[in-house]
Amino acid sequence: MLRSFVRARALWAGLLAFGLMSAQAQVTITYWQYDFKSKIEAIDELIKRFEAANPGIKVVHQTFPYDAYQQKVGSSIPAGQGPDVVNLFYGWLPTWVKAGYLVPLPENLVSPKQVDNDFVSMAQSAKMGGKYYGLPTAVRSLALFYNKDLFQQAGISKPPRTWAEFFEAGKKLTVKQGDRYTQIGYGISPDGQDHHLVREVLLRQMGGRPYSDDGRKVLFGGAEGLKAFTMYTDWVKKHGIGIPSFFPGNNGYRDGFIAGKIGMIIDGSFAIGTIRSGAKFNWGVAELPVEKVGGRKANFGSFWLHGITPLAKGPKLEASVKLLNFITSAEAQRYWLEKVGELPARKDLIKDPKLSLDPVYGPFILSLSYAKATPFVDEAAQRTVIVNAINRVLLQNMDPAQSWKIAVEEEQKILDSFYK
Amino acid sequence: MKRSRLSLATREALWAYAFLLIPLAFFLFIRIWPAFQALWLSLYDWNADPAKRAFVGLEHYAQMAQDPLIARSLRNTLLYTLIGVPAQLVLGLGIALLLNAVTRERLRDVFRAIYFAPYVTPAVAVAWVFSWMLSANFGVVNEMLRAVGLPAQDFLRNPSLALPTVTAVVVWQNLGFQVVLFLAGLQNIPRDYYEAARIDGADGRQLFRHITLPLLNPVMVFSAVIGTIAFLQLFTQVVNLSFTDQGGPLHSTLTVALYIYQVAFGRFDLGYAAAITVLLFAIILLITLVQLRLLSRRVEY
Amino acid sequence: MNKRLSSFFVYTLLTLGALAMVFPFVWMVLTSLKSFQELFDLRWLPQEPTLENYREVLFGTQFPRWFLNSLVVAGVTTVSVLFFDSLVGYTLAKLRFPGKNLIFVLILATLMVPTEMLIIPWYVMSVDYGWVNTFWGILFPGLISAFGVFLMRQFFESLPSDLLDAGRIDGLSEFGVFWRVAFPLVRPALAALGIFTFLGNWNAFLWPLVIIQTPEMRTLPVGVALFSGEAGTAWHLIMAASSLAVIPVLIVFFIFQRQIIEGVVLTGVKG
Numbered sequence: 007m008l009r010s011f012v013r014a015r016a017l018w019a020g021l022l023a024f025g026l027m028s029a030q031a032q033v034t035i036t037y038w039q040y041d042f043k044s045k046i047e048a049i050d051e052l053i054k055r056f057e058a059a060n061p062g063i064k065v066v067h068q069t070f071p072y073d074a075y076q077q078k079v080g081s082s083i084p085a086g087q088g089p090d091v092v093n094l095f096y097g098w099l100p101t102w103v104k105a106g107y108l109v110p111l112p113e114n115l116v117s118p119k120q121v122d123n124d125f126v127s128m129a130q131s132a133k134m135g136g137k138y139y140g141l142p143t144a145v146r147s148l149a150l151f152y153n154k155d156l157f158q159q160a161g162i163s164k165p166p167r168t169w170a171e172f173f174e175a176g177k178k179l180t181v182k183q184g185d186r187y188t189q190i191g192y193g194i195s196p197d198g199q200d201h202h203l204v205r206e207v208l209l210r211q212m213g214g215r216p217y218s219d220d221g222r223k224v225l226f227g228g229a230e231g232l233k234a235f236t237m238y239t240d241w242v243k244k245h246g247i248g249i250p251s252f253f254p255g256n257n258g259y260r261d262g263f264i265a266g267k268i269g270m271i272i273d274g275s276f277a278i279g280t281i282r283s284g285a286k287f288n289w290g291v292a293e294l295p296v297e298k299v300g301g302r303k304a305n306f307g308s309f310w311l312h313g314i315t316p317l318a319k320g321p322k323l324e325a326s327v328k329l330l331n332f333i334t335s336a337e338a339q340r341y342w343l344e345k346v347g348e349l350p351a352r353k354d355l356i357k358d359p360k361l362s363l364d365p366v367y368g369p370f371i372l373s374l375s376y377a378k379a380t381p382f383v384d385e386a387a388q389r390t391v392i393v394n395a396i397n398r399v400l401l402q403n404m405d406p407a408q409s410w411k412i413a414v415e416e417e418q419k420i421l422d423s424f425y426k
Numbered sequence: 427m428k429r430s431r432l433s434l435a436t437r438e439a440l441w442a443y444a445f446l447l448i449p450l451a452f453f454l455f456i457r458i459w460p461a462f463q464a465l466w467l468s469l470y471d472w473n474a475d476p477a478k479r480a481f482v483g484l485e486h487y488a489q490m491a492q493d494p495l496i497a498r499s500l501r502n503t504l505l506y507t508l509i510g511v512p513a514q515l516v517l518g519l520g521i522a523l524l525l526n527a528v529t530r531e532r533l534r535d536v537f538r539a540i541y542f543a544p545y546v547t548p549a550v551a552v553a554w555v556f557s558w559m560l561s562a563n564f565g566v567v568n569e570m571l572r573a574v575g576l577p578a579q580d581f582l583r584n585p586s587l588a589l590p591t592v593t594a595v596v597v598w599q600n601l602g603f604q605v606v607l608f609l610a611g612l613q614n615i616p617r618d619y620y621e622a623a624r625i626d627g628a629d630g631r632q633l634f635r636h637i638t639l640p641l642l643n644p645v646m647v648f649s650a651v652i653g654t655i656a657f658l659q660l661f662t663q664v665v666n667l668s669f670t671d672q673g674g675p676l677h678s679t680l681t682v683a684l685y686i687y688q689v690a691f692g693r694f695d696l697g698y699a700a701a702i703t704v705l706l707f708a709i710i711l712l713i714t715l716v717q718l719r720l721l722s723r724r725v726e727y
Numbered sequence: 728m729n730k731r732l733s734s735f736f737v738y739t740l741l742t743l744g745a746l747a748m749v750f751p752f753v754w755m756v757l758t759s760l761k762s763f764q765e766l767f768d769l770r771w772l773p774q775e776p777t778l779e780n781y782r783e784v785l786f787g788t789q790f791p792r793w794f795l796n797s798l799v800v801a802g803v804t805t806v807s808v809l810f811f812d813s814l815v816g817y818t819l820a821k822l823r824f825p826g827k828n829l830i831f832v833l834i835l836a837t838l839m840v841p842t843e844m845l846i847i848p849w850y851v852m853s854v855d856y857g858w859v860n861t862f863w864g865i866l867f868p869g870l871i872s873a874f875g876v877f878l879m880r881q882f883f884e885s886l887p888s889d890l891l892d893a894g895r896i897d898g899l900s901e902f903g904v905f906w907r908v909a910f911p912l913v914r915p916a917l918a919a920l921g922i923f924t925f926l927g928n929w930n931a932f933l934w935p936l937v938i939i940q941t942p943e944m945r946t947l948p949v950g951v952a953l954f955s956g957e958a959g960t961a962w963h964l965i966m967a968a969s970s971l972a973v974i975p976v977l978i979v980f981f982i983f984q985r986q987i988i989e990g991v992v993l994t995g996v997k998g
Contacts, residue, residue, distance in 0.1 A: 041953050071952030074936050077691040081937050083474045085851040087859060105694035106473040111633075185578060186563055197671040251583050253767065254557035255671045257959045265767030280959045286764055316475060386692040397675045401585055439824035441901035446830065452871045460848035464840065521744060527737045530732035531985075539968070539981040540745045543752045546926060546976050548948070550955070551969040553963060555751040555758075610915035614882060646883035652838075652874060659841050662932075683841050689821045690843055703844045710839040715832070725955060 017201045022225045024146065034064045034323045035318065036078065038089035039310075040072040044279070048242065048345040049333070056332045060092035063325045065114075083107050083315055090318035090326045091093055094140070096131050096309050097385030100424065103134055108313045110137035117328040123353050128307040140313030141334040144348030147305045147373040148199055148207070150295065151263060151281060154288035156189070165292035172270070172295045176247030179269030191247035191261030195269040196400070200238070201295075202306040202391035203272055206380055207232035221381040222425050227414035236406045239399040250400060252279040274308070275370040281367075293369040307377030309351060383424040391416045459709075468700035478695075486701035496702065498677050499685045500709075506593050506681065507657040514597045515649050518604025525605065526612055538609070539558040544600025553666035557582060558596050582667060592679050596663050600656075604649060612638070613644030649723045651714055658710050659683045682706045683699075756974075759966035766963050780967035790968065792943055793950035795912050799862060800935075800946055801928040804869045808924045809917055811871045816879025817905050821891060838873045852863075853938060857968070860940040869928055875920050882916035883909060922980070929976065947972050 037053070039045060053065045067091070076098065082088030094102060100221045102108050118138055121129065125141070132140050135150055150172075160179050161390050166172035176191025194200060204228065205216050214230030217223060225231075241247050253262035260277055262268040264284035272294065273281075281289065296303055312333060318326040332338060339350035343361075349370055350356055362371045382388050395413035398404040432440070443608070470479040484690055521541060528534040560564050560706045562580035571578055581591040619637050626634070661683040665672055672688065673680030682702065690699035760776040768774065778884070784790050819831050849868055850859075858864035886909060894908040895901075910917075932948040939945050951968045954961040 042956070068940055069942075071949065072935065072956045073952060074932075077687075077933075078692075078937060080691045080694055080696075083848050083851050084476070084847055085854045086855045087850075101694045102629055104698075106475050106478055107694065188563075197669070249563075250565060251561075251580070253562050255554065255962075256955075260959060261767055265766070266661070276958050284763055303457070351755070384693055386688065390674075393674070394676055397585075397671075400729055401583060401675055435823065438822050438901070441823040442818050442824040442827075445814050445818040445822075445864045445905075449811050449834075449871050449876075450830070452811075453834055453837055453873070454847075456834070456868055457845070457873075459841070459851075460845045461837070461840045463848045464844040479866075486927055517837075521741075524737050524741050527734070529734075535981065535984060537741055537745060539977060540749045542980060543977060544748055546973050546980075547752055547755060548930060548951070548969045550951075550965060554749060554965070555754045559751070598747075603923065606919050610882075610919040613912070613915040616883060623996065626871075641885060644884050647879045648878055649976070651835075652877065655838050659839075683843070686841060687843050696847070700844060703841060706841065707836075707839050711836055714835065717919065 017256070032062060032064060033321045033324050034066060035075065035090040035325050035329060036066045036068060036088070037214045037312075038068050038070065039085045039092075039093035039225045040075045042072070046348045048342055051345070052333050052341065053337050054295045055139050059327060059332075060325075062176040063328065065329060073405045082303035083317060086317065088317055089315055090322055091329055092315055093310050094312055094313055096142075096311055097382040099132065099134065099139055099311075099313075100383045101385075102313070103139055104424075107315060109316050109318070109323075110139055111141075111314060111326070111330070112323070112327060113137075113272060115324070116141070117329065124353060124355065126149060126307070126374055126377075128309065128374075128377055129311075129351055131309075131379040131381060132311050140311035141330060142309040142311045143334050143339055144273045144346070145307055145309040145351045145374065145377075146349065147307050147370045147377045148202065148272055148274055149369040149373060150270055150272055151277075152290055152292065153263065153266060153268070153285075154217050154290050154297060156266070156269045156287075165290060166270075166295045168298055168301075169304060173247050174303055175243055176241065176270065177245060180247050182246075187249060189253060189267050189269070190249060190252050190262070191269045192241060193252065193262050193268040194242055194248040194250050195271075196393045196396040197304075197389070198257065198259050199272055199274060200396070201389050202308075202380070203219075204235055204238050204396070205392055206306035206378055207294060207304045209376070211302050213302065217381060217421075222419045222421055224421060226417075227411065231414075232407055232410050235410045236396065239396060239406050242400055250397075273334050275349055275367070278366060282336045291366050291369045293372055302374050303373075305373040305377035307374060309379070311350060313350065325377055388417060389419050391420070438604055453568075464518070464700045465702055467697055468704055470697050471695065473694040474699075480609070482697070486698045487705075489698060490701060490705060493585065493682065495685055496675065496705075499673075499680045499682045502589060502677075502679065503660065503681045503683075505589060506596075506660055507654055509590065510593045510597055510600075510657045511650060511653040514600045514604050514653060515646065517597065518601055519608050519646070521601065521605050522608035522612060524637075525609065538605075541605050542602040544599045545606075549599070549662050549666050552595065552599055553663065557667065560591065583675055585676045588668075588675060588678045592664055592667050595667065596657075596660065600653070601665070607645060607649060608642070611642050614645075615641045643721075647718070650721060651717050654713060654717060655710055658706070658713070661687065728899075732738050755966050756970050758963065759970045763961070763963050766964055780963045781971065782883045784964055784968045784971060788950065788953065789942055789945070790950065790971065793945050794972070796862075796865075796944065797929055797947040799927045800866045804866050804928045805921050805924045807870045808872050808875050809921055812875030812903065812920065813879045813883075813910060813913065813917060815871070816881075817883045817909055819876070819886065820880045820883035821886070821909065822901075834873045834876050838877075842933055846934060849934065850937055859938060860944050865935050865944075865946065866928070867931075868934060869931075872924065874977070875924060878920055878923075879913065879916060882913045886912055926976070958995045 022232060037049065042104055046067075049067055052368055053067055057063060057065060079088065079092060079094075086387050099108070107358070112371070116138060118133070118136075121141065128145060129142055132138055132142070144157050150165060157163075157165075158180055160175070162175050162178060166175050173191075179187040179191035180187065180190065201421065208215055209226055209231050212230035212234045214226060214228055214234065216226045218225055242249060248268075251258055252268065253259070253265070259268065259271050259278065260273060263271045264281060266287050268283070294305060314323065314326050314330065332352070336352055336355060339352055339355055342348055343350050343355075349367065356362070356374055362368050364371070380388075391413050395409045396407040398412070399406050437593050438653050469481060469483060471482050473479045523721050525534060525537055525541070528537060560567050560581040562568060562578050562583070567581070568578040579587060581587050615638065619641070620633055623633055623637055660681045664679050664681055673684050683706065686699045686702050686706070689702065690696050740820060754771065757773060759770055759780055760778070761768070761773040762775065762777050762779060815834070819827060845868070851866045853859050858867065882920065890912070891904050891908055894904040899907060930948055931946070932952070935946045936949050936952075939949055951965060951972070954964045954968065
């Protein structure tokens with residue numbers, strides 16, 4: 007009875023809507039992203055512009071808590087009620103595609119060649135089996151944030167350019183009283199951005215590469231990989247320029263930096279807003295240090311993309327692709343940079359010299375040209391592999407070579423089970 | 427009337443079924459039927475589209491045997507339960523008895539509210555405060571250790587200390603629940619039992635052993651069984667205390683329920699998650715049945 | 728036994744314990760009075776106490792609405808649970824009928840399936856019946872709880888059966904015996920169950936998250952999750968929101984505790 011009542015109500019609502027819309031065909035689609043104030047406002051504004059340009063389409067915008075976002079999407083789509091266009095982290099793409107939560111972008115509406123040409127190269131991580139499953143509005147890279155006031159007090163004039171300079175600075179910035187650190191040089195954080203640092207940055211700077219071209223074989227087990235890994239763990243074990251969870255909590259390294267107790271952190275461009283509003287000292291941003299001056303540069307790039315779910319069918323699919331094209335257009339990306347402060351994903355936009363000379367955005371923008379996005383198949387599990395490799399050395403005093411070997415085996419197992 | 431012709435026993439049974447009708451229908455539709463769907467799901471590879479779910483038989487169950495994290499999370503979960511349940515039962519009962527011994531009413535009210543406070547404090551807030559209290563560098567707990575000449579400990583980061591530490595936080599938070607429960611149990615004991623025994627010359631210890639303990643037994647059975655079920659499904663506090671390295675460091679705090687969550691919603695592998703759920707269910711059921719049998723026997727005496 | 732010595736011990740132990748119990752709570756409240764800049768100051772007392780966080784939470788978000796939503800959900804659920812669970816608990820404890828133990832174990836077994844795995848079937852059901860983003864949708868899974876059934880069964884079990892028989896002899900129906908005789912006698916247990924159920928729903932996160940689609944339907948925990956995001960957690964706001972969520976509950980408990988805990992029994996047990 008309840009059911010029929012509900013149906014009847016829906017029918018009335020439908021009739022009413024039909025009457026109001028006159029005879030025009032109306033499509034309603036739903037867009038989902040996670041809660042973030044400036045992003046919600048930006049998408050609201052973009053939807054307003056989009057609806058004005060496309061009178062036949064109405065977009066419902068819904069947002070959910072960041073920590074439980076995947077769970078929300080994971081339980082909604084199977085029930086047939088959820089987003090038509092959905093925002094997701096690129097590292098989730100393989101598991102989402104495999105579980106049938108996304109459909110490829112129709113090639114007649116989004117030309118893969120055009121995307122290859124127009125977007126920064128890391129956007130190709132949104133491709134699986136040659137097909138694009140979504141497009142980003144903005145991208146991220148890593149850089150070094152440093153506390154200028156602490157640098158000055160320690161007599162360091164410039165941000166480090168090489169890793170040798172980096173841990174020299176780190177040593178000077180570290181203050182210890184008895185067995186207690188009151189200030190540390192580097193905000194080490196294996197489960198923050200450091201696992202990316204080891205896998206994508208240090209390894210490539212040493213001349214290695216993490217995976218084979220087809221992504222099926224782990225290559226970071228070679229000599230370069232071990233060298234990169236050992237250099238990283240030595241920062242704590244040998245040079246003592248930091249300790250993990252100096253500040254407790256989810257983003258303790260960033261909190262500690264904001265509190266003025268940590269000299270340097272390596273963080274993503276998405277952290278700029280938080281640091282800007284929190285830090286009450288002079289701080290600066292620099293490109294990541296390299297092995298030696300003039301040496302090979304490397305960076306980890308990542309992004310959130312907008313994908314299309316199987317719920318978008320027929321006219322909804324068409325409308326969804328239109329929306330997707332609009333929110334990834336040059337106009338939208340320019341607006342996004344201004345409003346949210348995230349770096350645009352289109353090549354011609356990041357060429358803007360005003361941007362690359364910006365003291366805060368500049369280092370991130372410069373890094374985008376050589377940043378690579380790790381081809382994750384199971385982002386959470388692969389992150390844990392590196393985090394655990396680091397923790398075995400830092401917390402259990404395991405020999406780095408042995409720990410790294412375990413990581414290689416675990417990682418290969420994850421790849422094998424995905425590609426089986 | 428028809429009713430009067432029924433035997434007393436039949437009448438009682440009919441009343442019982444009438445009382446149970448709505449609740450049983452509720453449990454059947456809202457709890458049991460969905461649980462069977464999960465069981466069914468464990469035989470398939472997950473896909474958002476039901477038509478695309480491939481039947482894999484018992485493959486997910488075989489996969490569990492090969493998965494080192496299953497063994498690890500099972501071991502952790504049992505350890506949490508073995509430490510946590512007795513600890514919260516004994517402490518909860520002890521505090522309830524002490525509170526009952528307070529004769530000044532205002533003071534008792536204040537104490538009760540204070541002991542209840544942890545239970546109402548949201549888990550995120552608790553986790554944040556404890557991670558600071560237990561911090562190796564800044565924490566009060568380590569300050570106290572240093573004051574008595576002991577080495578500082580990184581409670582939540584040391585893989586061999588993390589699990590007991592999380593257990594302690596959970597017990598701390600559950601104490602409010604245990605205290606309210608045992609206070610209710612103590613209130614339920616008729617006062618004349620004590621008077622009668624005292625007239626017979628029983629002292630405090632005897633009153634406790636021969637009246638309080640046996641009459642409190644149903645509440646203790648409840649506390650033990652419910653506490654065990656809850657600890658075997660421990661999840662929220664672990665996530666809150668291990669932050670981005672969920673269940674870490676080095677999987678030392680990972681529980682089965684957390685692993686199910688990660689497999690289901692981090693990996694979108696709900697078929698495998700369902701299989702692990704079935705395993706967890708079987709374990710909890712077995713332990714509960716054993717507990718009920720062992721503990722209820724004591725009720726008889 | 729020396730009475731004064733023993734009561735000295737009681738008070739000392741309780742006071743020490745109380746400090747350990749209340750300390751994190753106090754810390755939460757103190758942190759809620761700090762600005763974001765002062766958050767990591769590492770001094771307990773806020774140097775420049777501010778109510779700004781409270782203002783932000785109350786007026787910058789839909790917090791008052793979330794509070795109301797939680798009140799409705801937890802309130803309705805508690806009433807339903809108190810009635811149905813005591814009825815079932817009573818039946819399982821005091822009436823004789825075939826299949827009693829089986830039914831008890833069956834109900835208890837429903838507690839052993841983690842909610843995570845029930846969410847998708849519940850959601851499918853809610854979509855079918857149009858319950859998504861409604862109060863009914865948020866609260867229907869909790870209307871009767873196996874936890875409460877078990878609790879009430881344990882308490883009814885220790886009720887002397889002759890009291891109930893007396894009711895029967897007075898001509899009460901079976902429901903009358905339950906409602907007029909047994910129900911009032913377990914008031915301490917009902918109070919405990921009421922508190923547990925209310926708080927359990929007050930703090931519930933997983934299911935409300937899935938069934939709620941719009942900001943104005945959020946319950947407190949889902950709403951408060953807004954303050955924790957990818958680029959950091961606004962601890963100062965979380966602490967203010969948590970304090971706002973908890974303090975009213977604690978005040979209600981404090982005022983009514985004697986009525987609810989002590990119930991019909993006039994005074995506590997004095998050892």
